[in-house]
Amino acid sequence: MYVQIDLDGPAGTLRVSGYGMPTVDLVRAPGAPVNEHVPIGTRKTALLTLTVDGQPARIRPARGRLLRSSYRVDARVDGTRYRLMPCSWHESRLVRDGQRIGTLESSGDGTVEAEWKPDAGLTPRDRAVGTALAAAFGTGASPWWETVGDIVGELIP
Template sequence: MTVITETLVEDSRFGTLTVRLDTELGEVVVEGAAVPRIVLTRSAGIEAEEHIPVGTRAGDRLTLTVDGTQADVRPAKGRLTRRSYAVDVRHAGHVWRLLPDSVPDSRLLRDGRRLGEFTSQGNGEVSAEWRADAAPEAMDVSVGYALAAGFGTGAQPMWMLVVDAIGDLIP
């Protein structure tokens, strides 16, 4: 199923942003007057995995640029634990991580410091709630929205997956 959405988001700290998701092309674009433009793209010719909005969690098949400059994006494999759904970005001497917190939400960290929570169901619509004690910068905003739109947010805890698997085995 192809999803192409372009959503205007009113971020509480940085104003109006545009979040564009094209699942067929495998591309997420985040831009706004007060934030750097981020483009997350799946390599051409790579078959998309339908449950991942950008189409893959293979870092070598993804490109992330910040205002045209390439950054390093490293999604984890996405297996049993919530930590296995983390996505890291390294750029300009910083490391950002989007990590599932609950079934619907993921937290954004910069250099290990928690900045806020993101929610996205993989349809290109993203919401963010910044922590009161955080001072997110423009780059934090762009990275958070791009990763949430590209990979979705949240994950079930391992115990729920185990219970589901056991339930599937019982006739």
């Protein structure tokens, strides 16, 4: 299934679409400050609007700090809960209602590589939402001990 990803980080817009799948739009509020480390430009929930096939959905990115889990992104689409959370330096796992359905990788450049679990009952909406989350926020994160080491290294002359 072909997935089209249109990410414009400076403008704060993302659209994921494809034949037979719902269109997912994620938009950053106009005039909002831009965090250049986040492809969509912010991790602040109040500054983001998510729609799936034109219907509003909820999105809650965590703050993105020390722990890998702080880079998780939660979305609720028509009663279905999605969570994208780093599981390695470069990859994040996508979970639907508590069940792992795939592993995604994106460096924030508007491309997403995905490995979907064949027995997960994957739907076109799952693919569209997971791809959108990975494209908008990137995937993967350093382990906490490496981040702490970097901080300590910066403090030592």
